[in-house]
Amino acid sequence: xxxxxxxxxxxxxxxxxxxxxxxxxxxxxxxxxxxxxxxxxxxxxxxxxxxxxxxxxxxxxxxxxxxxxxxxxxxxxxxxxxxxxxxxxxxxxxxxxxxxxxxxxxxxxxxxxxxxxxxxxxxxxxxxxxxxxxxxxxxxxxxxxxxxxxxxxxxxxxxxxxxxxxxxxxxxxxxxxxxxxxxxxxxxxxxxxxxxxxxxxxxxxxxxxxxxxxxxxxxxxxxxxxxxxxxxxxxxxxxxxxxxxxxxxxxxxxxxxxxxxxxxxxxxxxxxxxxxxxxxxxxxxxxxxxxxxxxxxxxxxxxxxxxxxxxxxxxxxxxxxxxxxxxxxxxxxxxxxxxxxxxxxxxxxxxxxxxxxxxxxxxxxxxxxxxxxxxxxxxxxxxxxxxx
Amino acid sequence: xxxxxxxxxxxxxxxxxxxxxxxxxxxxxxxxxxxxxxxxxxxxxxxxxxxxxxxxxxxxxxxxxxxxxxxxxxxxxxxxxxxxxxxxxxxxxxxxxxxxxxxxxxxxxxxxxxxxxxxxxxxxxxxxxxxxxxxxxxxxxxxxxxxxxxxxxxxxxxxxxxxx
Numbered sequence: 046x047x048x049x050x051x052x053x054x055x056x057x058x059x060x061x062x063x064x065x066x067x068x069x070x071x072x073x074x075x076x077x078x079x080x081x082x083x084x085x086x087x088x089x090x091x092x093x094x095x096x097x098x099x100x101x102x103x104x105x106x107x108x109x110x111x112x113x114x115x116x117x118x119x120x121x122x123x124x125x126x127x128x129x130x131x132x133x134x135x136x137x138x139x140x141x142x143x144x145x146x147x148x149x150x151x152x153x154x155x156x157x158x159x160x161x162x163x164x165x166x167x168x169x170x171x172x173x174x175x176x177x178x179x180x181x182x183x184x185x186x187x188x189x190x191x192x193x194x195x196x197x198x199x200x201x202x203x204x205x206x207x208x209x210x211x212x213x214x215x216x217x218x219x220x221x222x223x224x225x226x227x228x229x230x231x232x233x234x235x236x237x238x239x240x241x242x243x244x245x246x247x248x249x250x251x252x253x254x255x256x257x258x259x260x261x262x263x264x265x266x267x268x269x270x271x272x273x274x275x276x277x278x279x280x281x282x283x284x285x286x287x288x289x290x291x292x293x294x295x296x297x298x299x300x301x302x303x304x305x306x307x308x309x310x311x312x313x314x315x316x317x318x319x320x321x322x323x324x325x326x327x328x329x330x331x332x333x334x335x336x337x338x339x340x341x342x343x344x345x346x347x348x349x350x351x352x353x354x355x356x357x358x359x360x361x362x363x364x365x366x367x368x369x370x371x372x373x374x375x376x377x378x379x380x381x382x383x384x385x386x387x388x389x390x391x392x393x394x395x396x397x398x399x400x401x402x403x404x405x406x407x408x409x410x411x412x413x414x415x416x417x418x419x420x421x422x423x424x425x426x427x428x429x430x431x432x433x
Numbered sequence: 434x435x436x437x438x439x440x441x442x443x444x445x446x447x448x449x450x451x452x453x454x455x456x457x458x459x460x461x462x463x464x465x466x467x468x469x470x471x472x473x474x475x476x477x478x479x480x481x482x483x484x485x486x487x488x489x490x491x492x493x494x495x496x497x498x499x500x501x502x503x504x505x506x507x508x509x510x511x512x513x514x515x516x517x518x519x520x521x522x523x524x525x526x527x528x529x530x531x532x533x534x535x536x537x538x539x540x541x542x543x544x545x546x547x548x549x550x551x552x553x554x555x556x557x558x559x560x561x562x563x564x565x566x567x568x569x570x571x572x573x574x575x576x577x578x579x580x581x582x583x584x585x586x587x588x589x590x591x592x593x594x595x596x597x
Binding site: 269274350362375 | 507552
């Protein structure tokens with residue numbers, strides 16, 4: 046049978062973001078794939094050069110709607126290293142706290158999408174319903190579900206109060222129970238297992254050669270985690286386990302991410318029980334002394350790396366960002382070879398490429414009565430919670 | 434599944450940045466390599482651009498699981514700098530080479546570290562750096578309609594912004 050080329054993207058209903066994949070298929074089997082990126086390249090690195098150091102933090106927050114805290118922490122750490130700023134201990138703990146809350150909502154988002162891509166839509170709805178628990182907690186502390194605006198150069202902008210800690214404690218109780226259930230589903234539900242087992246597989250050697258990072262690498266048995274290997278924020282004081290698995294397939298990816306949610310819940314417990322007193326930020330100078338630094342962060346999808354150079358002025362000379370998906374995209378190309386056409390969506394989703402959007406106000410049209418109601422986010426949230 | 438809880442003592446067993454710098458220096462004996470600076474889990478080194486391939490061949494032999502995190506390029510005015518960021522033994526090594534600003538050119542390391550493919554293509558797009566030894570350097574981040582010879586991350590002389 047002759048090989049046929051199937052273009053998927055840049056705009057395609059099965060993709061959550063614009064990327065272009067050209068699959069060469071022989072019947073149902075994928076022979077090779079050519080990936081083209083850059084469709085959402087917004088020139089943020091260049092734009093940072095025309096913004097002050099503080100303005101750049103807000104722009105960098107918007108690199109990603111899911112792991113916004115990862116990018117700002119990574120950037121602020123680099124700037125703080127250049128300026129020799131010592132971040133207060135309480136601020137470092139709050140950075141780690143938000144980092145773990147972000148990891149939980151990101152991994153639950155992935156779990157839901159994975160369920161959706163394999164036709165298990167109940168899992169998608171359950172996982173995203175429970176993701177609201179952690180998003181509500183993020184919102185009640187920072188005021189935002191995503192793009193929390195917590196980081197600033199020299200520390201964090203908002204403190205965590207006693208009330209926040211109490212609320213977070215209750216959210217953790219609820220989530221711990223739900224995550225146990227999801228782990229049970231992932232490990233024991235026959236249909237879910239059979240759609241993921243052996244799919245999107247890479248070996249440990251390939252994971253290393255392809256430069257994969259984060260859960261994609263860990264699910265192939267590569268024991269890397271920057272929170273342990275290159276500790277930042279408060280991770281040098283927090284005990285935790287690095288979760289790895291041996292399969293290298295998407296089932297292993299699910300096992301790793303669920304295990305990481307469980308670890309993140311424990312880390313959050315540790316943080317709120319051991320949150321040190323003290324200031325949450327120190328004042329940073331408007332002009333950052335000349336110098337350069339390279340900062341790394343274990344984002345939900347893996348290693349995020351920022352290189353920052355200052356010429357001594359009030360604006361950066363150069364900001365370079367490498368987000369984890371670029372490092373993991375090679376694994377998609379590799380594991381696509383020999384895969385079935387039907388598995389294409391889940392293999393792409395397997396590395397968890399990024400997508401997010403958020404509405405602050407919702408208009409409800411009641412078709413039967415013709416009545417239109419405008420609800421604030423709080424009112425809508427209260428209605429949703431009443432049904433939980 | 435999963436390793437033991439990480440203790441603070443485990444972290445202290447990691448090789449220090451000084452140790453990594455010493456190993457690199459001894460592996461690259463005879464090369465024009467200078468260690469510029471050490472900071473917490475970071476090593477900054479600089480070398481002439483002609484020796485990049487030989488450098489990575491030797492370092493890869495020493496650490497087969499070497500992880501190339503990314504390659505940064507920047508226009509510092511009189512020259513174009515290329516910085517290779519890679520991880521060995523949990524220390525991030527930053528290798529800097531300086532290229533001529535008019536004809537920035539350096540050997541590719543794609544055959545030694547295939548991961549570098551995307552990073553080299555990006556630098557070719559945004560700074561016009563030529564990577565010698567590649568059969569082709571297709572665009573990665575810029576659209577196909579972007580004008581040839583226009584590099585968005587090159588510095589533009591004052592007053593000349595309109596023509597950038």
